[in-house]
Each structure stands twice: as C-alpha cells, then as structure tokens.
Amino acid sequence: MSKIGLNPIGKTVARGGGWESLGRISRARINCEHSLSCGQTFSWGKLRDGSWVGVIGSSAYRLIPEPDGCRIESLQGNRQALLDYLSLSRNWEQILQELPSDPALAAARSAGQGLRILNQDPWESLASFLCSPVKPIPEIRRITWKLRAIWGSSIAGGRFFTFPTPEALASAKQERLLAIRLGFRARFLQATARHLVDDPDFFPNLRTQSTREARTRLCELPGVGEKIADCVLLFGLGRLDSFPIDVWMERLLRRLYFPERARIPTRELAEFALTHFGPYGGYAQQLLYFWYRQTAGRSPSRELELSPEEEAELGF
DNA sequence: AGCATTCCTCACAA
DNA sequence: ATTGTGAGGAATG
Numbered sequence: 001m002s003k004i005g006l007n008p009i010g011k012t013v014a015r016g017g018g019w020e021s022l023g024r025i026s027r028a029r030i031n032c033e034h035s036l037s038c039g040q041t042f043s044w045g046k047l048r049d050g051s052w053v054g055v056i057g058s059s060a061y062r063l064i065p066e067p068d069g070c071r072i073e074s075l076q077g078n079r080q081a082l083l084d085y086l087s088l089s090r091n092w093e094q095i096l097q098e099l100p101s102d103p104a105l106a107a108a109r110s111a112g113q114g115l116r117i118l119n120q121d122p123w124e125s126l127a128s129f130l131c132s133p134v135k136p137i138p139e140i141r142r143i144t145w146k147l148r149a150i151w152g153s154s155i156a157g158g159r160f161f162t163f164p165t166p167e168a169l170a171s172a173k174q175e176r177l178l179a180i181r182l183g184f185r186a187r188f189l190q191a192t193a194r195h196l197v198d199d200p201d202f203f204p205n206l207r208t209q210s211t212r213e214a215r216t217r218l219c220e221l222p223g224v225g226e227k228i229a230d231c232v233l234l235f236g237l238g239r240l241d242s243f244p245i246d247v248w249m250e251r252l253l254r255r256l257y258f259p260e261r262a263r264i265p266t267r268e269l270a271e272f273a274l275t276h277f278g279p280y281g282g283y284a285q286q287l288l289y290f291w292y293r294q295t296a297g298r299s300p301s302r303e304l305e306l307s308p309e310e311e312a313e314l315g316f
Numbered sequence: 317a318g319c320a321t322t323c324c325t326c327a328c329a330a
Numbered sequence: 331a332t333t334g335t336g337a338g339g340a341a342t343g
Contacts, residue, residue, distance in 0.1 A: 130332095183330065227332060247331045320342100324339085328334105
C-alpha cells in the first residue's frame with residue numbers, strides 16, 4: 001500500500017480511507033475464518049475478496065487471508081488489542097487435551113482446526129444475543145450492524161461504528177428499534193440496557209463470581225434465559241465451562257450422544273453436556289456447533305458475507 | 317384421603 | 331431458532 005501522509009498521531013496512513021498495516025498472524029496461531037464464523041460473534045463480515053472486516057472497541061480491523069495466515073490492517077487500532085481479542089495467549093493445545101475423546105468431538109476437532117474463542121466485550125455479547133431469538137445468523141449480523149450505525153459512534157469519521165453503549169440503547173426511541181426489525185426483542189434489549197445503566201457495576205461484579213452465580217445474575221435480566229446467559233459467559237466473560245444449548249446443539253446432542261433415547265429431557269442433555277465435556281466444555285460446544293452446521297449443509301462463513309451494497313458503503 | 321405446594325412439560329406468542 | 335407465560339399433570343409433604 002502507498003503512503004499518503006501522517007495522521008494526527010503520527011502514524012502512516014494508506015490510500016483508501018486510512019487503513020494502516022499491522023503486520024501478519026501465522027496460521028499456526030489461529031484460523032480466522034473458523035473463529036469468526038462459528039457463531040460466537042456478529043461483529044465481523046466477509047468481503048468478496050475473502051477478507052474479513054470488523055470492529056473491536058473503537059477500532060476497525062481487516063484480516064486478509066494469505067496462504068499461511070493473514071495480514072492485518074486497521075483504522076485507529078493496534079496490534080496488541082487485536083491479538084488480545086483473538087485470545088492467542090491461551091494454551092489451546094492444552095485445552096484440547098483436556099476435552100474428552102468421543103467420535104463426534106474428534107470429527108469436530110479436525111473440522112475446526114485453529115478455531116479460537118474470542119475475548120469479546122460482555123455487554124456487546126449480551127446485547128447481540130438479545131437480538132438473536134428466532135432470527136437466522138445473517139439477519140442478526142445485519143441488525144447488530146444497524147444498531148452500531150444508528151446508536152454507536154463513527155470510527156475515524158468513516159462507516160464503521162462502535163457498539164452502542166447501554167445508555168444509548170436505553171434512551172433510544174422504541175419506534176426506531178422496531179424499525180430495524182427487532183420486533184419483540186426491542187423491548188428486552190431496551191429493558192436490559194436500562195438495568196445496566198442503573199447498575200454500572202453489573203459486569204465488573206460478575207467477573208469475581210463463580211460461573212453458576214454469574215449465570216443466575218444474568219438470567220435475572222429481562223429477555224435473558226439460560227441460552228443467552230451461557231453465550232455471554234462463554235463469549236464475553238471467558239467462562240469456558242459454560243455450554244450454550246440452542247436448537248442446533250440440542251439436535252446434535254440427541255442424535256449423536258443419545259441416538260437410542262428419543263425422549264431424554266432437555267434438562268438431562270444440559271447436565272450431560274456439563275459433566276461429559278467438563279471445565280472446557282464451551283470450547284467443545286463451539287467446535288461441535290461449527291462442525292455440525294457445516295455437515296448440515298450450512299456454510300458458516302458464507303452466511304456472514306456482506307452484500308455488494310454494504311461493501312460499497314464501507315469503501316471496498 | 318384430601319390438600320397445598322412445587323416441579324416439570326408442553327404449547328403458543330412475540 | 332429464545333424467552334416468558336399459563337395450563338395441566340405428576341410428585342412431594
């Protein structure tokens with residue numbers, strides 16, 4: 001890329017809106033495609049050229065696949081923040097060794113090589129998953145990006161936006177939330193945002209609590225049940241011992257782990273998952289979810305492709 | 317035995 | 331592709 005000048009903090013900027021190069025990441029450390037399309041985040045979109053764009057905090061990043069890894073570019077970002085987000089310092093090999101070996105998980109492990117659980121912001125995870133009930137992934141992605149564009153703030157004066165604060169969503173006009181097709185989710189999202197405005201220590205307090213305790217607190221929020229609570233624990237609070245069960249995971253567990261017992265109650269499935277997969281069960285859940293959707297004919301990464309109009313709007 | 321309470325499951329709406 | 335609610339039935343004390 002060619003340099004055209006210096007931005008206010010003295011870094012070189014590139015043609016095409018100020019994207020700055022931040023080096024590269026090797027394939028051995030993470031498979032970005034797997035990690036961004038396994039259902040844990042809605043903050044990333046795939047461009048036609050195969051690269052991924054997304055926002056972390058108040059910076060935008062672009063990950064451009066190369067044969068043995070990917071190249072990083074950013075708008076107002078820094079390399080370390082991205083590496084922290086990608087959770088590269090966790091010992092994933094060790095975690096894999098702690099997981100049980102059963103045929104389904106073995107298949108999932110080989111399909112999901114390099115998949116990593118990201119370190120996402122808990123509020124962003126919570127708000128995003130409150131948008132998710134009975135919506136397909138592409139639509140959840142579009143809705144959360146609209147939340148950003150309407151109630152977030154612009155990054156570098158461009159078309160990428162921070163995730164809106166609880167305050168911003170708490171004071172949003174219900175009518176505008178409904179206009180982005182949130183439906184019944186609007187009321188829960190806003191009510192939960194208001195809880196967090198009233199209790200700013202909510203997430204800091206959860207960090208010191210046990211997973212079970214934190215789960216109970218999360219389930220007290222309007223619109224948050226066990227599934228969403230588990231997603232926030234796993235994706236936003238790094239609790240690898242939580243195991244979210246949605247309709248896909250329920251089908252998978254029934255078909256692959258209890259093929260002979262059609263009438264096993266959902267509650268027993270959840271208990272089984274916790275004990276069978278153990279303290280890193282959440283990682284097993286992501287591997288299984290990613291693999292099962294693939295084998296069920298979904299293409300997780302294709303579901304996150306941006307439309308040509310969206311790409312144009314972002315300047316690509 | 318009858319009764320109150322709790323727990324679970326299912327169906328349905330948003 | 332989730333939660334909240336209420337009806338109805340089984341288990342508990």
